[in-house]
Amino acid sequence: MTNQHLYINGSWQQGEGYERDLINPATAETIMKIKEASQEQVATAVDAARSAFEQSDWATHPEKRVTSLRKLADLLERDEKSFAVAETENTGKPIREATLDIGDSVACLRYYANLIAERETATIEMEDGTTSRIIDEPIGVCALIVPWNFPLLLGMWKIAPALAAGNTVVFKPSELTPVTAIKLADLIHQCGFPPGVFNLVPGGGDPVGETLVAHPEVDKVSFTGGSETGKHINQQCAKDLKRVSLELGGKSPLIILEDADLESAVEWTIFGGFFNQGEVCVASSRILVHESLYEAFIDKLVHESSRIKIGDPTQMETGMGPLVSRNHLQKVKSYINLGKEEGASVHYGGKQPDKGFYQSPVIFTNVHQSMRIVQEEIFGPVITVQSFRDQNEAVRLANGTKYGLAAGVLSKNVSQAVQVASQLKAGTIWINSYHTPYVEAPWGGYKESGIGRELGPHGLASFTEVKHVNTSQQLQKAGWYTH
Numbered sequence: 359m360t361n362q363h364l365y366i367n368g369s370w371q372q373g374e375g376y377e378r379d380l381i382n383p384a385t386a387e388t389i390m391k392i393k394e395a396s397q398e399q400v401a402t403a404v405d406a407a408r409s410a411f412e413q414s415d416w417a418t419h420p421e422k423r424v425t426s427l428r429k430l431a432d433l434l435e436r437d438e439k440s441f442a443v444a445e446t447e448n449t450g451k452p453i454r455e456a457t458l459d460i461g462d463s464v465a466c467l468r469y470y471a472n473l474i475a476e477r478e479t480a481t482i483e484m485e486d487g488t489t490s491r492i493i494d495e496p497i498g499v500c501a502l503i504v505p506w507n508f509p510l511l512l513g514m515w516k517i518a519p520a521l522a523a524g525n526t527v528v529f530k531p532s533e534l535t536p537v538t539a540i541k542l543a544d545l546i547h548q549c550g551f552p553p554g555v556f557n558l559v560p561g562g563g564d565p566v567g568e569t570l571v572a573h574p575e576v577d578k579v580s581f582t583g584g585s586e587t588g589k590h591i592n593q594q595c596a597k598d599l600k601r602v603s604l605e606l607g608g609k610s611p612l613i614i615l616e617d618a619d620l621e622s623a624v625e626w627t628i629f630g631g632f633f634n635q636g637e638v639c640v641a642s643s644r645i646l647v648h649e650s651l652y653e654a655f656i657d658k659l660v661h662e663s664s665r666i667k668i669g670d671p672t673q674m675e676t677g678m679g680p681l682v683s684r685n686h687l688q689k690v691k692s693y694i695n696l697g698k699e700e701g702a703s704v705h706y707g708g709k710q711p712d713k714g715f716y717q718s719p720v721i722f723t724n725v726h727q728s729m730r731i732v733q734e735e736i737f738g739p740v741i742t743v744q745s746f747r748d749q750n751e752a753v754r755l756a757n758g759t760k761y762g763l764a765a766g767v768l769s770k771n772v773s774q775a776v777q778v779a780s781q782l783k784a785g786t787i788w789i790n791s792y793h794t795p796y797v798e799a800p801w802g803g804y805k806e807s808g809i810g811r812e813l814g815p816h817g818l819a820s821f822t823e824v825k826h827v828n829t830s831q832q833l834q835k836a837g838w839y840t841h
């Protein structure tokens with residue numbers, strides 16, 4: 359991999375900003391040093407994106423974009439293994455999960471290339487004899503900012519639709535996990551995208567993210583991250599009415615109805631709550647179980663959680679790796695202490711390795727809706743379990759936080775589950791399943807979980823301006839003030 363980490367206007371540059379050690383969370387050892395972008399370099403990247411938008415044929419030649427994105431998908435698929443290894447080393451996520459992320463990133467590129475290849479301009483014949491064409495145009499220069507939990511995949515959910523729509527981009531990965539973004543820029547270089555179409559500026563929220571969001575030549579900000587950061591970015595964008603999309607935090611419930619199969623319910627609880635160490639925006643961190651199942655459910659859940667293989671994330675059989683950083687581990691541990699102080703009972707899952715930033719699964723019982731461990735996003739392998747008496751109480755508890763990203767319902771009675779889903783305030787609801795994002799279907803949040811949707815046609819629409827051109831075939835007199 360290159361030892362220059364900024365990709366601006368089609369060439370690699372040495373960063374002139376902060377120098378940061380990237381740490382492998384499984385070993386706590388440094389994997390590489392990175393020189394991040396300076397504020398001036400961020401401005402240069404935005405200028406390059408502006409020139410490419412206005413002067414290259416990227417925005418105006420969809421067939422060129424389709425070919426470029428398909429080529430990029432092929433190269434990424436070819437290099438799947440090395441990307442997965444890099445993602446695991448940088449984030450600590452188990453290698454089989456990292457491999458899924460890269461496959462999903464390839465699928466995302468192909469989906470948006472196909473969507474553009476098939477896109478048609480809508481035409482409406484009006485009653486007055488005029489014709490209206492509804493044209494989707496690119497917005498311009500898009501700033502794309504993502505967190506560390508799915509570094510390449512969440513980046514691709516923005517990069518693929520933004521580029522497919524004809525925009526140019528400046529991409530800022532999390533300062534903790536820029537490695538696969540640098541590898542991606544290398545593939546983009548190999549594909550021969552026009553200089554300035556894709557630019558990469560690694561660095562922290564302040565100054566790199568702040569500078570990018572504030573830059574007057576940025577037309578759209580698409581952000582994924584915490585709700586507090588999202589609110590701040592929303593305020594920054596409001597100053598000059600920049601377009602903004604926000605994919606933010608969650609505290610998602612998994613509702614287990616009375617007739618659910620106990621064994622499956624425990625499996626989905628473990629998958630929903632502990633997949634990717636619980637560092638997932640849609641993690642089902644609040645389990646709501648019918649009171650008739652509660653005791654048996656807890657016994658089985660605690661037992662099964664102890665069977666999760668926690669350890670070296672590079673091994674295929676590993677089910678849970680370390681958390682992403684020492685700081686994040688401390689944050690999660692402080693929530694575990696808080697839960698105990700709030701009076702909840704704590705159960706621990708399997709044994710964790712001594713070295714690295716590991717946290718074994720934690721299950722809190724005896725919890726109340728008002729506790730902070732029920733209301734706040736912990737973003738680690740920590741779940742709370744509450745019981746409910748009837749459907750109304752389940753829905754009230756499920757909707758009873760400021761978030762509304764996702765939810766799950768488990769039941770043999772699918773029509774009852776569908777009815778529960780209709781009462782939930784959440785952007786994605788899985789019935790008898792959990793977690794799978796489908797590239798064809800929208801993803802995003804109600805309430806403080808965000809504004810806008812990614813994936814599917816909605817994801818493409820979030821990177822377009824809509825223009826209505828109404829045409830009359832003949833130039834006649836307007837015939838208004840002369841009446």
Ligand code: NAD
Nearest residue numbers: 504505506531532562563567568583584587605606607639
């Ligand atoms: P974060 O908000 O701290 O950072 C996210 C990104 O924003 C990083 O790249 C960071 O450098 C950047 N950033 C921070 N401050 C900034 C600022 N002032 N201006 C511009 N950029 C800034 O979040 P995190 O800790 O990296 O990620 C965890 C959060 O992300 C969780 O809340 C999680 O729920 C959320 N998330 C949401 C989704 C979703 O699809 N809704 C997906 C994944 C993660």
